[in-house]
Amino acid sequence: MSEHRSTHEPHPQDGGAGWLPPTPPTTHQQQQPYPEHPGYPALPPPAFTAGPDLPPPGGHPGHRARRGLLKSRLALATAVAAMAALLGGVTGGVLASDRDGSATTASSTLVRPVAANANGSANVSAIAAALSPAVVQITVQTGNGTATGTGVILTADGQILTNYHVISGAVNGGRATVTFHDGRTAQATVTGTDKSLDTAVITASGVSGLTTAVLGDSDTMAVGDPVVAIGNPEGLTGTVTSGIISAKNRTVSVQVDEGTTSGNGGFGFPNLPGLRGSTSASGSDTATYQALQTDAALNPGNSGGPLINAAGQVIGLNSAMYSASGSGSTGGTEAGSVGLGFAIPINSVKQVLPQMQAGKNL
Numbered sequence: 001m002s003e004h005r006s007t008h009e010p011h012p013q014d015g016g017a018g019w020l021p022p023t024p025p026t027t028h029q030q031q032q033p034y035p036e037h038p039g040y041p042a043l044p045p046p047a048f049t050a051g052p053d054l055p056p057p058g059g060h061p062g063h064r065a066r067r068g069l070l071k072s073r074l075a076l077a078t079a080v081a082a083m084a085a086l087l088g089g090v091t092g093g094v095l096a097s098d099r100d101g102s103a104t105t106a107s108s109t110l111v112r113p114v115a116a117n118a119n120g121s122a123n124v125s126a127i128a129a130a131l132s133p134a135v136v137q138i139t140v141q142t143g144n145g146t147a148t149g150t151g152v153i154l155t156a157d158g159q160i161l162t163n164y165h166v167i168s169g170a171v172n173g174g175r176a177t178v179t180f181h182d183g184r185t186a187q188a189t190v191t192g193t194d195k196s197l198d199t200a201v202i203t204a205s206g207v208s209g210l211t212t213a214v215l216g217d218s219d220t221m222a223v224g225d226p227v228v229a230i231g232n233p234e235g236l237t238g239t240v241t242s243g244i245i246s247a248k249n250r251t252v253s254v255q256v257d258e259g260t261t262s263g264n265g266g267f268g269f270p271n272l273p274g275l276r277g278s279t280s281a282s283g284s285d286t287a288t289y290q291a292l293q294t295d296a297a298l299n300p301g302n303s304g305g306p307l308i309n310a311a312g313q314v315i316g317l318n319s320a321m322y323s324a325s326g327s328g329s330t331g332g333t334e335a336g337s338v339g340l341g342f343a344i345p346i347n348s349v350k351q352v353l354p355q356m357q358a359g360k361n362l
Helices: 002-007 061-099 124-134 164-171 258-264 346-350 353-357
Strands: 135-142 145-153 159-162 175-179 185-194 199-204 226-231 239-255 286-294 306-308 314-321 341-345
Touching: 124 135, 124 226, 124 239, 124 306, 135 159, 135 164, 145 164, 145 314, 159 164, 164 175, 164 185, 164 199, 175 199, 185 353, 199 353, 226 314, 239 314, 286 314, 314 346, 341 346
Parallel strands: none
Antiparallel strands: 135 145, 135 175, 145 159, 159 199, 175 185, 185 199, 226 239, 226 306, 239 286, 286 341, 306 314, 314 341
């Protein structure tokens, strides 16, 4: 009996010293062994002679309660495991579908937000890493030569925003080719245009899953705000420059016909009021808009590329640069950046973008 007592749970009534023998019932109803504590369960009958490793016949009521609780928990765990297995099977099926290429929905990677530096300046390296995959080089081959510009990817299946003057040759029968950040190339067709705003949308063929840019709010930009430009000046792909917004609402007029832009590397030289030697641009092949002015270096080949804020959002479409030798002319010596570049505000583009994407020529 001493071995059994040493392995049984001590009862609160005996102070934890050992097991008290039960009092035999005096009536058909079992007597409570501790009348001053009516809440305690009845003790097992005295006939129990099992060894220390065996439970009493039928189990102690506390043991039975614990076994019932364990059974309930086991049933709950089994149900949860079954549900997890079912959900895991469904998820695994979706992932397998994506891996084996059977999924028909095109997926894309949206350019992630970029945090500015602690002092408020643009984190140029982070912006370049995030946005460069959403920027392409556009080459248009015509009978008059080759024009090179830049574009911004809008959709995962290949819609690209650029300047009209970059692809004007393709409108007139030229061949447009897009070169992506990873070096892949694809043929492109003109989808929609707005010549008066010098904007256009082209679509690259046979592509999917492209990284797409985020269009920001150009109205929130203030003079002095940092900006970054990405483009392909003079065929130097993926060139990154930075600066600030140096002025807003500059009235800029550029000629967008192929004959004009092919002589200066496919870049728009603006006709600005008050410039010496500047001639007034007019006619159906002229675009006029209220531009963002920037001192970020822009050169021929940057046309159609993004002007980006410190959060990594496109707030302008780089479209023109000032050149004393090129402004107002249809050819001549190409000039480099002198810190006077111009971009079409993205909010102006947004007003006509859905129609161009739908295939309209405005």
